[in-house]
Amino acid sequence: MAIQEQRTLPAPFIEDIGQDFAKSLIGVTGLPALAADISGDLTKRTIQDPSDPSKFRPETDEELANRQQIAKERFQTFQQTKTAQDPFAPKVVGQDDLQKDAAALAKSGIGSYEDYLKAAGTQFDKAVTGLEGAEGLMGAGIDQRTAEQIAAGDAPTAGSVAEFMSPYQTQVIDASLKQFDTQKQIQEQAIRDQQAALGVLGAGRAGVQLGQFGADALEQRALLEANLRQQGFQDAAARRQQDIANRQGLASSRLGLGQFQTGLAQTVPGLQRADISTLGSVGAIQQAQAQAQADATREANRMAAFEPQERLGFYGQGVTGLMGGYPAQTTTTNIPNPTPLQTALGVGSTLAGIYGTVKNAGTSAGSLSNILKGVDSDIRLKTDIELTGKSPAGVNIYSFKYKGDDKTYEGVMAQEVPWASIKGNDGYYKVDYSKVDVEFKRLN
Numbered sequence: 001m002a003i004q005e006q007r008t009l010p011a012p013f014i015e016d017i018g019q020d021f022a023k024s025l026i027g028v029t030g031l032p033a034l035a036a037d038i039s040g041d042l043t044k045r046t047i048q049d050p051s052d053p054s055k056f057r058p059e060t061d062e063e064l065a066n067r068q069q070i071a072k073e074r075f076q077t078f079q080q081t082k083t084a085q086d087p088f089a090p091k092v093v094g095q096d097d098l099q100k101d102a103a104a105l106a107k108s109g110i111g112s113y114e115d116y117l118k119a120a121g122t123q124f125d126k127a128v129t130g131l132e133g134a135e136g137l138m139g140a141g142i143d144q145r146t147a148e149q150i151a152a153g154d155a156p157t158a159g160s161v162a163e164f165m166s167p168y169q170t171q172v173i174d175a176s177l178k179q180f181d182t183q184k185q186i187q188e189q190a191i192r193d194q195q196a197a198l199g200v201l202g203a204g205r206a207g208v209q210l211g212q213f214g215a216d217a218l219e220q221r222a223l224l225e226a227n228l229r230q231q232g233f234q235d236a237a238a239r240r241q242q243d244i245a246n247r248q249g250l251a252s253s254r255l256g257l258g259q260f261q262t263g264l265a266q267t268v269p270g271l272q273r274a275d276i277s278t279l280g281s282v283g284a285i286q287q288a289q290a291q292a293q294a295d296a297t298r299e300a301n302r303m304a305a306f307e308p309q310e311r312l313g314f315y316g317q318g319v320t321g322l323m324g325g326y327p328a329q330t331t332t333t334n335i336p337n338p339t340p341l342q343t344a345l346g347v348g349s350t351l352a353g354i355y356g357t358v359k360n361a362g363t364s365a366g367s368l369s370n371i372l373k374g375v376d377s378d379i380r381l382k383t384d385i386e387l388t389g390k391s392p393a394g395v396n397i398y399s400f401k402y403k404g405d406d407k408t409y410e411g412v413m414a415q416e417v418p419w420a421s422i423k424g425n426d427g428y429y430k431v432d433y434s435k436v437d438v439e440f441k442r443l444n
Contacts, residue, residue, distance in 0.1 A: 039068040082304035089300035164236035374430030411440040
């Protein structure tokens with residue numbers, strides 16, 4: 001009993017376009033694009049011996065050179081595609097002169113306050129030196145500090161009023177009183193001369209006059225001395241008060257210098273933070289610029305690497321539209337004769353039933369046909385294997401003979417194209433040549 005197979009196919013030209021698309025898809029996805037020339041980095045590797053799959057051997061010089069050439073060609077293709085797509089690649093506008101000047105000015109201003117801080121520190125040191133000198137002159141000659149206080153740097157303190165008395169006060173008083181006594185004697189002699197001229201010298205009333213004069217002179221002398229001492233005291237008190245005021249002024253100056261130094265100490269961290277902020281802002285702008293350029297370069301490389309896939313994607317969309325929208329279909333029916341063994345065992349009807357069950361269960365006829373049309377291409381079934389070239393997708397092409405057959409064929413090795421290989425029930429691999437860009441053909 002014969003086995004009947006029914007296949008419903010699209011229009012022949014659509015099927016041809018689909019097969020061409022499948023081969024093109026394998027060609028662009030089987031091998032990645034190379035963004036760098038790695039041909040010089042390739043070295044010999046160990047491969048399976050095509051003539052004896054049970055053995056492995058190093059690549060020959062010719063095989064290595066072939067791989068290096070393929071890598072070089074893939075890189076050249078990438079470069080050519082990238083050059084062709086350059087007008088469409090994203091570009092990043094560089095910084096203009098104003099932006100560059102702004103960044104340069106920002107960088108040049110970092111730490112520019114250092115000179116001003118140093119100058120301020122120098123002036124501060126001078127002020128301290130001047131203040132210490134003024135303190136040293138203050139109360140000169142009456143410094144009451146102990147040696148320990150002086151060594152400890154304690155400031156001079158205001159002493160008593162007596163300490164501010166003029167060292168010439170006594171001499172001034174003595175000289176004034178002496179002058180007073182001289183004038184008293186002159187006046188007293190004048191009184192005596194007058195009394196003598198009147199002839200009353202030695203009289204009682206003359207003695208009273210001289211006694212009264214002596215008493216008044218003593219009183220005036222005491223008053224003069226008191227006034228001189230009072231004036232000296234007032235001058236000393238004024239000098240002491242001025243000394244106190246001077247010390248207060250110097251203390252205020254010391255406090256001001258201390259506050260100035262504190263202000264500098266507080267200013268420096270703020271200036272440093274401003275520098276850090278400025279550097280961070282400028283750095284962020286420069287980083288964003290560099291990142292934008294890197295992103296543009298990456299996108300340009302991506303466009304060049306995936307241009308074949310994107311172009312093929314448009315092609316595939318068109319193929320899908322044709323296959324889904326074209327109404328014409330062809331139906332073919334094949335009825336192969338059963339083998340003598342099938343006839344003897346009476347399994348023809350059984351196989352037909354199995355095929356009918358598979359079909360009714362939803363198995364597509366296309367998938368079944370792919371299995372049926374696989375070509376025996378297991379390396380273990382072949383002999384006289386020779387590498388003759390490579391397909392556009394980089395698949396090795398061989399000439400060979402099947403064991404027990406003297407005819408020569410051209411095709412691929414199933415073990416090298418696993419995406420197109422199917423393992424048969426006999427344990428040997430078959431190849432679906434619609435999935436590779438190599439044609440299986442007989443050479444003689």
